[in-house]
Amino acid sequence: MKITSSFSLYGFMIVLLTGCGGANSNSTPTTPTTPTTPTTPTTPTTPTEPKHKVSFFIVAHPDDIELFMGKEAYYQIKDNLSDKKIFIVLTAGDADMKNNKYGRKTTWWEAREQAHTLAIKFWDNYKNSDVSEEVLINNRYVQKISLGSNITLxxxxLLDxxxxxxxxxxxHAGNIPLTDLKYKQTYTLDDIKTSLKEIVQNExxxxxxxxxxxxxxxxxxxPGDHKDHYATTVIVENIYPEIKAECKNLSKYLSYSTKNLPINLNExxxxxSxxxxxxxxxxxxxxxxxxNDDENHMVLVAKEYISFKMGRDNCL
Incomplete structure (x- = not known):
């Protein structure tokens, strides 16, 4: 059994060598194949950075965003981290008290402004400190508050x-001047429009x-809204056609009229809110x-009603 096994293995090796051309001297040698040129490695594709957008919340008073479009602002801050969120308030909200403190620590408008800043920080989960500076917009000083690189107030x-x-x-009469409370700078209607357009262009x-x-x-x-709410939106509507962007859209919200509507936010x-x-x-x-916990304010909390949209929904 051992001899038979060895012979079989030997025969198998002869057949294998003959088949490969190594044991047959009369075989025509095979032409060696030309080595394949190594392929040039492809350059890794750089991931395309997602396209970002800028959101402008523009209102008359320091608590209008929180009351009437707060859910929208909150989720943009929470979910759209790389998008810019710009909050613009036109008036000081001083309610004709101007710079009077009436024996208090600060003026009414400064208190409202600080509460507004605190609200934005709350939505940002206090991740960023507020950095305040006075910047020149349309040759007038304007307060700019930054929370990180993508949230700006x-x-x-202006007088309220x-x-x-x-x-x-x-x-209604654009040549009537209006001043701001901090620097007593004069604004006409055209000056306000120019200032807004400059901020939008800068951002x-x-x-x-x-x-x-x-x-x-x-x-x-x-119906029944604050006159300065109406005025602020009219001003923005006037400059909207001049805003240059890849695409743009505009959303409007009900304000004081929500007092007659039910709470419509989830739990x-x-x-x-x-x-x-x-x-x-x-x-x-x-x-x-x-x-501001009186009935006139509390009936506006925890409601958000979009009433109008214009432009492309999916700009991204």
């Missing part, structure tokens, strides 16, 4: 409810999508002012 601090001139008056390079969020100036859809958003309003009120109280 601009406060023009002035006994002789208001933002609303300017929209948007005209090649990325832009969204605007405003209160609704249509008196049929949004989590509703609780957050009440928590935010309490936080802002506590800030006012800590600075010596009354809380």
């Amino acid at each position: 601009y406060n023009l601090r 409810k002035d006994s002789t001139t208001s933002l609303d008056d300017l929209t 948007n390079n005209a090649t990325i999508p832009v969204s605007f969020y405003l209160t609704d100036a249509n008196r049929d859809r949004n 989590e958003d509703k609780n957050r 009440f928590e935010l309003w309490s936080l802002m009120n506590n800030k006012l109280y800590s600075l010596g002012w009354k809380k």
Whole structure:
């Protein structure tokens, strides 16, 4: 059995060698194949950076964003980390008290402004410290507050409810001047428009999508609103066609008229809205002012009604 096994293995090796051309001297040698040229390695594709956008929330008073479009602002801050969120408030919200402190730690408008800043920080989960500076916009000083690199607040601090001139008056007679409370700088209607366009241009390079969020100036859809709410939206609507962007859209929200409508936020958003309003009120109280927890304000909390949209929905 051992001999047979060895012979079989030997025969198998002969056949194998013959088949390969190595054991047959009469075989024609095979032409060696030309070595394949190594392929040039492909350059790794650089991931395309996602296209970002800029959102402008433009309102009349320091608590309008929180009351009327707070859920939208919160989720943009929470979910769209790489997008820019710009919050612009035109008036100081001083209610014709101007710079009077009435024996308190600070003025009413400064207290409201600080509460507004605190609200944005709350939505940002206190991740960023607020850095305040006075910047020149249209040759006028404007307060700019930055929370990180993608959240910015601009406060023009124009007179609110002035006994002789208001933002609303300017929209009907543009040559009437209005001043800001901090530097007493004069603004005409055209000056306000130019200032807004400059801020928008500074924050948007005209090649990325832009969204605007405003209160609704249509008196049929949004009856009984504050005159300066109407005026602010009218001003933005006037400059909207001049805004250059890859694409743009505009959303409007009901404001005072929501007092007659039911709470429409889900439980989590509703609780957050009440928590935010309490936080802002506590800030006012800590600075010596009354809380805005009266019925006229509380009936507006935890509601958000979009009433109008214009432009492309999906700019991204």
